């Protein structure tokens with residue numbers, strides 16, 4: 001056995017949480033490798049609807065370990081409240097099961113304040129971040145000044161380092177005319193967080209390495225999606241981490257040859273939260289209908305998600321960047337009842353057509369390209385009880401086949417509803 005990586009192929013919220021839950025039964029570790037509590041991963045199973053921001057989506061399977069990897073930025077307050085909620089429903093998130101890599105980075109309240117202040121200062125040009133402090137924390141990490149989770153093993157020393165960092169951030173907040181946060185109170189609070197979380201600290205790379213050595217199966221859970229990737233997304237309207245399959249090896253600390261399977265999660269249409277280019281966006285009734293039927297409101301911020309047609313050049317791009325072996329197609333049921341469907345299959349500019357997603361030159365250049373659509377008939381029937389591909393209406397089967405044909409990647413999972421069992425596997 002080896003590592004399986006699950007990644008988003010669009011702008012996040014593809015249904016990674018439910019796909020990870022679907023694969024977790026045969027894993028021995030589920031590990032988050034990037035992002036922080038900007039992520040919101042939903043699992044609907046065993047009578048629960050879990051909205052997970054930091055705890056890996058394998059949490060309902062008691063046999064496996066859960067790891068928050070080195071590549072993650074960790075908001076301790078959010079993690080503790082999530083642990084408390086999970087404890088309350090009897091899910092084990094104790095230190096023998098839920099592990100935090102000592103190399104993960106710590107988010108401070110001043111990181112969140114800096115995120116908000118910078119967004120406010122950008123006005124119309126704002127990125128539309130989740131204001132969870134993600135960008136400022138990764139920036140401090142790259143500057144080599146940030147606190148790491150491992151420092152929580154000495155809560156007193158940790159608190160004194162928090163004091164230094166908050167004081168530094170307060171000076172930066174003053175430049176945005178934002179009131180400073182209390183240094184002492186933050187230090188005291190973070191000391192308490194450290195006392196609570198220290199027993200969970202582990203050498204994450206060693207944990208994964210030992211599991212792989214023993215022949216166990218490791219499931220790596222990506223957050224966000226390809227087009228929010230810091231290097232390969234629609235820069236600058238991206239997040240600040242590596243959201244692609246390669247991010248699993250850097251974010252967890254194991255070798256790329258250990259990855260035996262890469263699963264890309266693709267929603268049957270496209271959504272995006274926040275600002276930035278979205279060529280197939282629907283600003284009409286169809287877009288509103290998809291938002292309503294698909295319940296497209298942010299898991300983390302509650303913001304309405306922008307909705308649009310499926311964009312196959314994006315899926316092809318995801319296949320290339322991630323080396324996808326399989327696609328998990330989610331929310332096919334949401335398209336039921338639409339008479340006509342469109343799918344972008346290429347891009348055009350000045351009369352020339354390309355079949356790849358023209359993302360390399362950034363958000364601005366993307367504005368010059370127009371998607372080229374293929375029209376498809378829709379289907380009427382409710383498909384939420386379908387469990388075999390052959391039982392889907394013909395138009396739905398054709399839609400699935402079109403995605404496979406254009407992406408060159410087999411679809412091994414089709415979501416027809418949010419619940420664990422509502423899938424064609």
Ligand code: GDP
Nearest residue numbers: 013014015016017040041042331415416417418
């Ligand atoms: P993630 O961030 O990629 O894990 O996705 P989110 O949890 O943010 O958003 C996906 C939403 O779609 C959640 O509310 C899921 O419960 C829901 N969902 C996932 N798969 C399906 C599906 O196949 N059909 C329907 N109707 N809902 C789904």
Ligand code: IMO
Nearest residue numbers: 012013038039040128129130223224239273274
């Ligand atoms: P999951 O894992 C959708 C978006 C934000 C914003 C941009 C940068 O649930 O798919 P950030 O706070 O990361 O600096 O914001 O990225 N974003 C997401 N959009 N799903 C997510 O996570 C996201 N995480 C960040 O809306 O546009």
Ligand code: MG
Nearest residue numbers: 013040041299
């Ligand atoms: Mg989400």
